[in-house]
Amino acid sequence: MADGAAITETDLVHLRRCVELASEALEDGDEPFGSVLVDPDGTVVFEDRNRVKGGDHTRHPEFEIARWGAAHLTSQQRAGSTVYTSGEHCPMCSAAHAWVGLGTIVFATSSAQLTEWHRAWGIPAGPVAPLPITQVAPRIPTRGPVPELAAEIRGLHARMRDIDA
Structure with a gap:
């Protein structure tokens, strides 16, 4: 966990919805991310x-x-809110999150995990460095990754890779 806080059952409910949204994106021909x-x-x-x-x-x-x-x-509402996401924020999204003052981010899989999956599949690196949220916006509390969701999310990204092949 990025901040060491445990993932709760409520967190898992929201993260599972993120995975559903990521699956919907993939079914629509898009990259599998949901928040x-x-x-x-x-x-x-x-x-x-x-x-x-x-x-x-x-x-x-x-x-x-x-x-x-x-x-x-x-x-005040933004600061007390929580963003749940299937994949850790990219630097652009981390910066946007920080600039508008949103609260905690809970992510199912990390940028490091996605980077490793892509490397193993021979997918070239994107145009932006895959920095963790804490390097871009160090004051935002984060929790993640969540190991019990990694295989499912990896599977979505694998399906995307197969579609693109």
Whole structure:
């Protein structure tokens, strides 16, 4: 765990929804990532999945959550919210999260895991360094990765690799 805090049953419920959203993205021909924003009262207030297949690679669900949170939540609500995501934020999304003042991030799989899977499959590195959230936005509390979800998420990425092949 990034911050050493244990993953709760509530965390797992939201992370499983992220995996469902990632699967929906894959079924729609997109990269398998999904994210959920939970307000301080524990209510899911926004969720999204990757939408980069059209060529706009800023259409990450975590970035959309930051935009939505800035437009719809007070700074206090944003700070007390939790973002759940199937994969650790990329540097762009980590920065957006920090700039709008969202709270804790709980991620199912890490950037390091995804990087290793891609390396093993011979997929070239992307145009942005896969830095962990804590290197881009060091004051954001994080929890993850979650080992019990890794195989399922790896499987989604493997399916994407097979589709692209």
